[in-house]
Amino acid sequence: MPETGFPPGNETEVPAGLYIHVPFCSSVCPYCDFAVTIAGEDRRAAWQKALHAEALMYADGGWAFDTVYFGGGTPSILDLERLADVVNGLRSALCINEKARYFLEINPEDASIRRIRAWSDLGFTFASVGLQSPDDGVLHFLGRRHSAEQGRLAIERLKEEHFRTVSADLIFGLPGQGPSDWRRQLEAVIQMGVDHISCYQLTIHDGTIFGRRRRAGVLREAPDDIQADLYELTHAVLADAGFEAYEVSNFARPGHRSKHNQKYWKGVPYLGFGPGAHSFDGTSRRWWNRGKLRLWQRDIEKGRWPLEDAEDLAAADLAFEVLMLGLRQSDGVDLKAVECRWGVAVIDPNRLVIERLVDNGLITVLGTRIQPTMRGMAVADGLAREFEV
Amino acid sequence: MKRIRTFCIIAHIDHGKSTLADRLIQHCGGVEDRDFRDQILDSMDLERERGITIKSNTISLDYEAKDGETYQLNLIDTPGHVDFSHEVRRSLMSCEGALLLVDASQGVEAQTMANMYLAIEHDLEIVPVINKIDLPSADIERVKEEIEEDLGLDSDEVVLCSAKVGTGIQDVLEAIVNQLPPPEGDPDGPLQALIFDAQYDAYRGAVLLVRVMNGEIRAGQRVRFMHTGVEHQVEEVGLLKLERVKSESLSAGAVGYVIAGIKSVSEINIGDTITGVEMPAEEAVPGYRESKPVVFSSVYPMASDEYLELTKALEKLKLNDAALIYEKDSSQALGFGYRCGFLGLLHLEIVQQRLEREYDLSLLLSAPSVRYRVTMTDGEKRWVDNPSIYPDPGSIDTVEEPFIKASVMMPDRYIGTVMELCRDRRGENTSFNYLSVGRVELTSEMPLAEVLFDFYDRLKSTTQGYGSFDYEMLDYRETDAVKVEILVNSEPVDPLAQLVHRDKARPRALHYCDRLKETIPKQQFKIAIQGTIGGNVIARSTINAYRKDVTAKCYGGDISRKRKLLEKQKKGKKRMKMVGNVEIPQAAFIAVLKTDSD
Numbered sequence: 001m002p003e004t005g006f007p008p009g010n011e012t013e014v015p016a017g018l019y020i021h022v023p024f025c026s027s028v029c030p031y032c033d034f035a036v037t038i039a040g041e042d043r044r045a046a047w048q049k050a051l052h053a054e055a056l057m058y059a060d061g062g063w064a065f066d067t068v069y070f071g072g073g074t075p076s077i078l079d080l081e082r083l084a085d086v087v088n089g090l091r092s093a094l095c096i097n098e099k100a101r102y103f104l105e106i107n108p109e110d111a112s113i114r115r116i117r118a119w120s121d122l123g124f125t126f127a128s129v130g131l132q133s134p135d136d137g138v139l140h141f142l143g144r145r146h147s148a149e150q151g152r153l154a155i156e157r158l159k160e161e162h163f164r165t166v167s168a169d170l171i172f173g174l175p176g177q178g179p180s181d182w183r184r185q186l187e188a189v190i191q192m193g194v195d196h197i198s199c200y201q202l203t204i205h206d207g208t209i210f211g212r213r214r215r216a217g218v219l220r221e222a223p224d225d226i227q228a229d230l231y232e233l234t235h236a237v238l239a240d241a242g243f244e245a246y247e248v249s250n251f252a253r254p255g256h257r258s259k260h261n262q263k264y265w266k267g268v269p270y271l272g273f274g275p276g277a278h279s280f281d282g283t284s285r286r287w288w289n290r291g292k293l294r295l296w297q298r299d300i301e302k303g304r305w306p307l308e309d310a311e312d313l314a315a316a317d318l319a320f321e322v323l324m325l326g327l328r329q330s331d332g333v334d335l336k337a338v339e340c341r342w343g344v345a346v347i348d349p350n351r352l353v354i355e356r357l358v359d360n361g362l363i364t365v366l367g368t369r370i371q372p373t374m375r376g377m378a379v380a381d382g383l384a385r386e387f388e389v
Numbered sequence: 390m391k392r393i394r395t396f397c398i399i400a401h402i403d404h405g406k407s408t409l410a411d412r413l414i415q416h417c418g419g420v421e422d423r424d425f426r427d428q429i430l431d432s433m434d435l436e437r438e439r440g441i442t443i444k445s446n447t448i449s450l451d452y453e454a455k456d457g458e459t460y461q462l463n464l465i466d467t468p469g470h471v472d473f474s475h476e477v478r479r480s481l482m483s484c485e486g487a488l489l490l491v492d493a494s495q496g497v498e499a500q501t502m503a504n505m506y507l508a509i510e511h512d513l514e515i516v517p518v519i520n521k522i523d524l525p526s527a528d529i530e531r532v533k534e535e536i537e538e539d540l541g542l543d544s545d546e547v548v549l550c551s552a553k554v555g556t557g558i559q560d561v562l563e564a565i566v567n568q569l570p571p572p573e574g575d576p577d578g579p580l581q582a583l584i585f586d587a588q589y590d591a592y593r594g595a596v597l598l599v600r601v602m603n604g605e606i607r608a609g610q611r612v613r614f615m616h617t618g619v620e621h622q623v624e625e626v627g628l629l630k631l632e633r634v635k636s637e638s639l640s641a642g643a644v645g646y647v648i649a650g651i652k653s654v655s656e657i658n659i660g661d662t663i664t665g666v667e668m669p670a671e672e673a674v675p676g677y678r679e680s681k682p683v684v685f686s687s688v689y690p691m692a693s694d695e696y697l698e699l700t701k702a703l704e705k706l707k708l709n710d711a712a713l714i715y716e717k718d719s720s721q722a723l724g725f726g727y728r729c730g731f732l733g734l735l736h737l738e739i740v741q742q743r744l745e746r747e748y749d750l751s752l753l754l755s756a757p758s759v760r761y762r763v764t765m766t767d768g769e770k771r772w773v774d775n776p777s778i779y780p781d782p783g784s785i786d787t788v789e790e791p792f793i794k795a796s797v798m799m800p801d802r803y804i805g806t807v808m809e810l811c812r813d814r815r816g817e818n819t820s821f822n823y824l825s826v827g828r829v830e831l832t833s834e835m836p837l838a839e840v841l842f843d844f845y846d847r848l849k850s851t852t853q854g855y856g857s858f859d860y861e862m863l864d865y866r867e868t869d870a871v872k873v874e875i876l877v878n879s880e881p882v883d884p885l886a887q888l889v890h891r892d893k894a895r896p897r898a899l900h901y902c903d904r905l906k907e908t909i910p911k912q913q914f915k916i917a918i919q920g921t922i923g924g925n926v927i928a929r930s931t932i933n934a935y936r937k938d939v940t941a942k943c944y945g946g947d948i949s950r951k952r953k954l955l956e957k958q959k960k961g962k963k964r965m966k967m968v969g970n971v972e973i974p975q976a977a978f979i980a981v982l983k984t985d986s987d
Contacts, residue, residue, distance in 0.1 A: 019945060200941040228936035249941045264944050278945035286949055311949055321952050328943060356970055360914045379913050379938040385959050 007305050009061030010269050012282035015097060017263040018065040020051065020086070021274030022072040023293050026107075030143045030209035031171075031202065034276075036073045037293055044078065047274070047293065048086055050300040054273045055093040057305065063271060064095045067260035069103040074130075076110035080118045087122050101125055101164075103260050108146040111154035116161045125164035126258065128198070129154055132171050134188040142171065143209075155192045165256045167196035172230050173222045174202055182230050183237055190241045195256040199234050200249050201227055228378060235374050248328045248377050265325045267318065267341075276308075284318070286311045315342040316389050324384040332363070332371030346389055353386045390642040391571045395463040395600065397480050399504040400490035401857065405520040409490060409552035409561070410466055414631075416558050417450035417462065447586065447598055447644060449628045454566045462565060463644035465585070467504075477507055479585040479660050482674065483600035483644060486514040486569030488561065489542070493519050493527035493549075497535040498857035499798040499830070505540055516564045517542050523551040539824045574641030579670040580604030580612070582639070582647070582663040589708035595651040598629065599663060600644050602674055607638035611666040612649065615673040617658050620666055621649035657708070682730025683791065683837060683862065684737055685758050685774035687718045687884060688744070689726035691751035691964050691975055696725045702748035703727060706740065713740055720777070720883045722968045723753060728775055731757075734841060751964055753978050755884030759838045762789040762865050776886040779872045782923065789865040791837045792817075797848065799856040801829045806851045814839035815890065834863060838889070842897075843983060873898050873927075876919040877905070880969035885981065895920075898928035901981050908977035911935040916971050 010016050024044060025036045037043070068090070070083075078086070090096065103126040104119055111129070119127075131151045133139055139148060146154075151168075158166045168189050172182050189197060204210045204221055213219035222230070235245055243251040247265065250258065263270050269282030276291035287310035290296040299306035313321075319342040326333020335346045347368065354370060357363045362376035362383060376383055400406040450462045467480040481487070487508045491497055508515055517536050519529060533544040548564045550557030586598040599606070606612065610623045625648040627635040639645040651657060662673035690699045703715055713736075718728035731737040737757060744750050760774040764786045773779055795816070797807055804821060808831065811819050816833035824830050840860065848856050873894050875885035889897050898920025905918050913935055920928035943951055965972040 203941060224937055231937055248939050248943070261944065264948065270945065272945055278948075280945075280948075317952060320956075321948055324952060324955060325943065325948070328939070357913075362913055375936075377939065379935055381940060381955060381958075382913055382935060382938040384955050385962060 007057055007061065007279075007307075008281045008285050008287070009058075010063045010282060011284070012269055014268055014282060015064050015066040016282070017067045017069065017260050017268065017270035018090070018094070018096070019260075019270060019272040019274075019277055020068070020070045020075075020090070021272060021277045022070055022075040022078060023047070023275050024072065024077060025074045026077055027143075027145060030213075031204065033205040033208050034073065039293075043293070044082060046297055048082055048089075050297045051086060051273055052089045052093065053300045054306065055090055058271060059093055063269075064097065065271075066097040066100045067103065067263065068096060068100055069260040070124075071103075071105050073105075074107050074110070075104055076106040076115070076119075080115060084118075084122055101259055103128060103258065105130060106154065106158075108151040108154035111150075111157060113157055113161070116157050116163075120161050120163065126167065126260075127158045127163045127165070128167045128169065128196075128258075129158070129194075131155070131168040131189065134185055134192075138171075138174060138185075141174065152192055155194060159193055165195045165252075165258075166193075167198060167256075167258070168192070168194045169198045169200065171200055171202050172234065173227050175219060175222060177222060177226075177230065179229055179233050183233060186234065186237045190238070190243075196250070196252045196258065197238065197243060198250050201231070231378055232374070244330060245374065245377065246330045248380055262329075265329055267322045267325075275306075284313050286313060316344050318342050319344045319346060320384075320387070320389040323387055323389060324380075326370070327363075327372050327383045328377065328380045330371060330377075332366075332369050334367075334369045336368035344389060346387075349388045350386075353388075357383060357386065390574070390576070392458055392460045393463065393572055393642045394460055394486065394565050394569050395465065395484050395572060395642075395644055396486040396488060396565055396569055397465040397467045397484050398488045398490055399467060399477070399501070399508060400520075401492070401495070401498040401500045404490050404492040404495065404498075404501075405552050406490055407466070409488070409518070409520060409550070410464060412552045412555055412558045413462070413464060413562065414448060414450060416562065417452045447629050449630060449644060452562055452566070455563060456566075460566050462562070465644070477504060478511075479583075481508055481511040481513060483583055483585045484511075484513055485572055486516065486565070488565070489515050489517045489540070490520050491517065491532055491536060493521045493529055493532055494524050496528075496532050496828075497539045497798075497824075499796050499859040500857060502539065502798075503796075503859045503861075514569050515542060516561075516568050517544070517547045518561060518564075519547055519549050520552055522549050523554050523556070535825055535828070539828075572642035574601070574603045576603075576605060576641040578603040578641070579668050580606055580663065580665040581670045581674055582606050583674045584614075584657075584659055584661050584663065587657050587659055587708060589705060590648075593625075593648050595648075595657050595708060596633070597647045597649070597651075597657070597663075598644075599639070599647050601639050601641050602662075603641050603670065604665065604668075605638050605640040606647060606663065606665075612663045613666050613669060614658065614661045615664055615670070616661040621651060624648045624650055682712065682714055682732060683759060684731045684733055684841060685728060685760060686731070686737055687720065687723075687726050687728050687755040687775070688715075688741070689720065689723040689753045689755075689884065691753055691966065693724045695750055698748065699727065699744070699750055699752070702744050702750060703729075705748075706743060710740065712736065718775070720755075722880070722882050723884055723966060726753075730774075734845070751975065753884065753966060753975055755978075756887040756982065757841045758888060759791050759836075759841065761868075761870060761888060764788075773888070776872050776874075776888050777883055779888060782871075788868055788870045790868040790870065792834050792863040792866050793837045793840065793860040794863050795833050795835050795840065795858065795860045797831045797833075797852075797856050797858050798824065799829060799831070799852050801827050803852045803856060804829055804831065807831055807848070807856060810844075810847055810851055811835060814844060815892075836866075836868065836890070837862070846983065871922050873901075874921050875901050875905070876917075876921060877909075877971045877973065878916055878969050879919075880971070882968050882973070884978065894922055895927050898922075902928045902930035904981045904983075905973075905977055906930040906932055908980045909971065909973055912972060913938075914970070 023036050024039055102124040104124040105128045107130050132142055132144055134148050136148045155166055204214050238251045242253055245251050246257050269280055271279045275293045275296040278288040280286045288308050289306045290308045296306045319338050322338050323333055338346050363370050363372050398406045447465045452460045452462050454460055465480045467477045489505055519532050536542050537544040548560050550561055581602040582599040584597050584599055588596045590596050608623055608625055613620045626639050627633050628645045633646055664670040690696050707713055712732050714730040715727040719725050758774050760772055763771045763773050765784055766786045811833040814835050816835040819833040821829045821831040848858055869891045870888050871891050871894050873887055873889055875882050902918045902920055915934050916932040918930045919926050965974045
């Protein structure tokens with residue numbers, strides 16, 4: 001790939017999603033494999049400047065946005081002035097719909113009333129709280145800096161300040177965790193009054209502290225059967241509480257789905273700024289930035305597109321992606337629509353597969369739409385492997 | 390002719406035959422040092438890897454002896470395994486002598502004896518050579534004793550060498566010149582050339598390796614193949630150096646190659662005799678025996694669109710492997726394939742690996758079977774080597790199965806456990822005799838079918854690797870055979886069906902069920918595995934459904950990675966066979982043939 005040149009434009013008429021990667025954390029969690037760094041104010045200022053320059057590179061690409069998502073890292077540690085400058089800078093550089101939804105990932109320890117009000121004033125309405133657990137023991141194991149009480153308080157305050165959606169991230173499948181313990185945690189979080197919950201199974205990545213502990217033989221992921229039990233329990237408990245499992249790991253009360261994340265899952269274009277961020281033009285290309293803060297920043301400072309690599313996607317690749325992602329969502333995927341959009345055969349070559357998966361209770365068929373059942377969602381990767389595109 | 394010596398090297402696997410061959414070649418300057426690859430005669434990768442010789446290769450060397458004369462030494466490399474005794478036999482017919490290679494620490498083994506008897510049968514002069522004398526564990530005196538007592542050879546004639554470090558090589562060469570006789574034959578008589586091997590050359594077709602017994606063969610000559618009666622025009626003859634070296638003619642005593650525009654596989658009959666159309670010989674070289682396959686298995690391509698490629702590969706392989714036979718076969722579960730006959734289990738394994746490596750095919754083999762002789766109630770006799778055509782038990786009067794005379798040589802401390810193994814394998818008339826102090830030879834008459842299933846592995850572990858095994862075909866004996874079928878979610882998996890003795894049916898079915906349970910990956914539904922006889926379930930196991938198979942996160946950048954991962958896994962799935970709705974990996978078909986212990 002050329003290091004210079006112009007980044008692609010939005011090739012569709014659909015409003016895109018904008019992702020901003022804030023690579024800063026106050027400490028690095030032992031299970032985290034994201035592009036993050038612990039850096040002082042000067043590095044943050046340089047990041048801010050580069051981010052604005054990156055936005056300007058796309059100014060003429062026909063990009064329009066109706067969701068803006070600040071993820072990380074820990075976006076909530078940015079001081080309020082800087083965050084405001086970043087948001088306003090983006091608004092001036094790019095075409096962002098006035099009614100766009102703004103999403104912010106928040107660590108409980110950062111959620112003071114003053115900051116919450118400021119975030120709200122800036123336009124953020126979806127708060128994704130890195131709660132992880134309502135249990136001090138688990139938080140300690142995960143190396144988090146906040147306490148269970150801080151977590152509860154953060155959610156309470158966000159609700160009081162009328163964030164439209166308050167979401168909690170949770171981690172399950174910890175070594176030794178059983179169903180009763182997990183049920184208790186889920187119920188405690190529901191009790192806090194959140195509208196949205198993301199439940200992630202603990203995944204141990206090489207190159208993290210947990211990865212090293214696993215190699216040393218002192219830590220391992222829970223066995224498959226336990227994971228499956230906990231996953232099924234999650235669905236049952238949250239369904240009872242009125243949450244819909246709209247994606248493999250995401251549960252929402254009606255009207256509270258993450259509109260931004262759904263863009264990733266429905267083949268809608270998105271742009272990502274900041275180190276390691278990914279972008280998709282909606283028709284044929286995906287590209288991603290250099291992952292190291294310094295390299296990303298240096299490229300931009302020299303007027304270069306900070307590209308790590310790009311991928312040209314064939315129609316069949318895209319069709320398979322939409323299918324694979326569709327099988328992870330309760331909405332499922334309309335196969336006819338996939339055929340029409342990408343011009344590849346999907347229904348005919350997979351008739352037998354579909355029949356078999358229906359027989360096995362893993363998907364349901366509604367017209368030309370297929371939708372995974374709860375059991376199907378739990379094996380969504382396996383379902384996708386069945387299909388030929 | 391006086392300065393020609395044609396010989397082969399006979400040895401047990403791993404006793405260093407190929408290494409010795411390399412040294413002889415190197416010593417005679419048959420190859421530049423810088424071109425020298427270890428074990429140059431074993432041209433196939435597979436052979437190099439396994440350290441055994443499968444296909445005989447032949448080379449002519451010029452050796453300047455101590456008497457000042459230059460001799461032409463024709464080395465005919467022979468396979469060392471019992472499965473390939475047909476190839477050994479043909480090679481022996483072309484030789485006047487043989488080097489009998491014995492490992493200085495391992496001593497005489499069953500195969501060494503078997504091959505020596507073959508050599509004696511063919512009137513070959515034998516020079517015993519003790520190899521690997523450099524090993525710390527070498528016990529030359531003991532091995533000499535074994536050579537004298539077990540083999541009945543004169544230990545004074547023993548030549549000592551270490552092919553690996555290169556000592557004693559000249560002594561070996563001198564022994565070849567001085568102890569082996571030159572060929573006999575009449576260069577002016579009618580042509581008789583024995584085809585002892587054939588190679589396939591993509592440009593020239595079949596290249597026949599011959600030993601001229603009498604007369605002369607030259608380019609342009611019209612020749613007849615005495616057993617098939619086919620006539621051909623000789624295009625080219627020559628010597629087998631490291632590469633083919635064209636010459637005008639080959640005359641009595643010579644070993645070389647013949648190219649005669651032969652493309653079709655069926656036209657070659659190894660062991661056949663070539664004679665001239667003018668002045669033909671009265672009879673062919675005696676001793677021609679067709680090698681008969683005794684082990685049968687069906688071979689299917691993992692991907693059914695590879696059937697044509699499998700067909701072509703088998704055709705080509707057949708050019709190099711006269712013992713391989715095959716015919717079309719089809720399976721309900723696996724589609725089209727071939728029923729193949731092999732000389733033994735090793736032969737089967739080698740053919741499979743060659744097909745997979747040299748022709749890049751991914752294969753699936755059915756459970757190996759022997760050939761049963763079935764007498765029907767109406768008196769009709771049928772040969773059945775494929776469970777799928779096994780007649781309805783109600784219409785069968787008697788069934789007979791092939792028996793072998795198995796011979797195991799080992800240190801006497803293992804005699805008890807090996808006898809038990811033989812008993813377990815339905816061995817009859819098991820007996821043993823001492824070969825020398827501490828060494829016994831055990832013989833047992835047992836069904837060949839019992840050897841097909843993990844016998845080698847068991848023997849190896851029982852004797853901690855000290856037991857060596859050899860066998861010869863004996864006769865057919867009455868047996869109580871039943872057909873065991875394996876069902877996966879009620880669908881019969883026909884390549885797993887097998888004919889076994891009634892007493893062995895249940896343990897075998899259980900073994901299959903357990904092995905399949907271990908090797909078939911969890912799928913999205915429960916899988917029931919059953920072993921049945923005539924519809925009655927005699928063994929079962931269950932594989933629980935996969936309940937979780939999904940990555941938690943899938944945002945922005947993870948999508949490409951996720952898609953690529955799934956695509957890779959999908960490719961892996963293509964190496965599985967669908968039986969009903971169950972995917973069975975190739976590994977499962979292999980695992981069922983192995984013992985529990987490995």
